[in-house]
Amino acid sequence: MNDHYELVILGGGPAGLSAGLYAARARLDHVLIEKGAPGGQVLLTDWVDNYPGFPEGLTGFDLVERMTQHAKRFDLNIELACVTKVDLSNEKRKVLHLEDGGKVTCDTLIICNGARANTLDIPGELEMRGKGVSYCGTCDAPFYRNMHVAVVGGGNTAIQEAEYLTKFASKVTVIHRRDQLRATKIVQEIAFANKRIDFIWNSRITSIEGESGVERLNLIANNGTTSILDVQGVFILIGVTPNNAGLPLDLLKADQWGFIPTDIESRTAVPGVMAAGDICSKDVRQIVNAAGEGAVAVLAAEKYLQGLK
Numbered sequence: 001m002n003d004h005y006e007l008v009i010l011g012g013g014p015a016g017l018s019a020g021l022y023a024a025r026a027r028l029d030h031v032l033i034e035k036g037a038p039g040g041q042v043l044l045t046d047w048v049d050n051y052p053g054f055p056e057g058l059t060g061f062d063l064v065e066r067m068t069q070h071a072k073r074f075d076l077n078i079e080l081a082c083v084t085k086v087d088l089s090n091e092k093r094k095v096l097h098l099e100d101g102g103k104v105t106c107d108t109l110i111i112c113n114g115a116r117a118n119t120l121d122i123p124g125e126l127e128m129r130g131k132g133v134s135y136c137g138t139c140d141a142p143f144y145r146n147m148h149v150a151v152v153g154g155g156n157t158a159i160q161e162a163e164y165l166t167k168f169a170s171k172v173t174v175i176h177r178r179d180q181l182r183a184t185k186i187v188q189e190i191a192f193a194n195k196r197i198d199f200i201w202n203s204r205i206t207s208i209e210g211e212s213g214v215e216r217l218n219l220i221a222n223n224g225t226t227s228i229l230d231v232q233g234v235f236i237l238i239g240v241t242p243n244n245a246g247l248p249l250d251l252l253k254a255d256q257w258g259f260i261p262t263d264i265e266s267r268t269a270v271p272g273v274m275a276a277g278d279i280c281s282k283d284v285r286q287i288v289n290a291a292g293e294g295a296v297a298v299l300a301a302e303k304y305l306q307g308l309k
């Protein structure tokens with residue numbers, strides 16, 4: 001890895017790989033820094049059915065492989081390293097500190113660190129991931145046509161996704177640990193009026209069971225009563241946590257949850273710093289918009305670099 005680049009792309013999920021493709025094609029002096037295997041959350045995805053250009057669908061692994069190979073055809077420069085701290089106090093010399101003690105400076109930075117779905121951390125959850133345990137209704141709802149599924153959560157996302165799921169599932173049971181939802185009133189009203197949605201209040205799941213896929217959930221109510229719910233899928237929609245460790249959240253004016261606000265050109269509050277993908281403050285977190293934002297961010301980076309000359 002060099003000491004300095006015109007452009008550093010931090011993170012190699014769909015946003016970072018798309019930014020990498022655009023940066024490499026634009027012949028920018030660049031590096032994409034990724035701490036694990038490129039692909040991000042897509043590597044956790046069994047089957048992707050909603051990325052344009054693949055009418056038959058494809059595995060998450062295959063999609064990532066294609067994205068990586070595509071960018072490498074234009075000489076994408078990927079380095080494996082973990083960035084532990086980003087120093088943006090000097091706009092002209094942005095500094096990234098690496099886990100091995102090294103550092104890299106750059107003129108412009110695109111933050112593509114992504115996010116992770118919050119988990120219940122209960123027996124069966126990890127084993128059944130992709131076999132009936134899902135963290136994204138928009139992504140997986142069509143796989144549950146005419147089935148009974150559960151949704152865990154009580155916020156806007158959970159209840160809106162429960163509503164969306166009823167387009168496919170025969171029945172959706174919302175399991176919530178409190179006696180009322182956190183979702184806004186209008187979202188609640190729509191859900192309460194939907195005959196395919198029912199609610200189990202004051203309860204949580206203690207384990208997920210099934211042979212080759214989800215078959216039943218073991219529940220416990222706040223008063224200690226236990227019960228079993230037979231379902232073919234469970235959507236865990238209890239929030240998303242941004243991968244923002246080491247980022248200067250004050251300078252980036254992060255929102256209350258730690259996501260980074262951007263403008264329509266993917267620019268953050270810090271000049272020359274763009275953000276793309278799930279790390280951004282937004283409602284929709286999908287592969288297609290992460291990739292789109294990665295591309296837009298490079299165009300903004302190019303403009304910024306031209307301004308420096």
Ligand SMILES: Cc1cc2nc3c(=O)[nH]c(=O)nc-3n(C[C@H](O)[C@H](O)[C@H](O)COP(=O)(O)OP(=O)(O)OC[C@H]3O[C@@H](n4cnc5c(N)ncnc54)[C@H](O)[C@@H]3O)c2cc1C
Nearest residue numbers: 011013014015035040041083114115139277278285286287
């Ligand atoms: C189980 C699951 C299934 C999904 N299914 C679908 C689907 O079918 N269709 C769809 O459109 N969307 C789906 N999504 C959502 C989709 O995966 C995300 O919207 C998308 O991956 C976001 O891309 P990203 O590049 O912003 O971030 P991520 O995919 O989160 O990638 C971020 C990358 O940054 C790296 N990174 C983070 N911090 C550092 C650091 N400090 N140093 C170096 N590297 C770092 C990470 O290792 C990671 O590789 C799914 C999500 C999950 C969890």
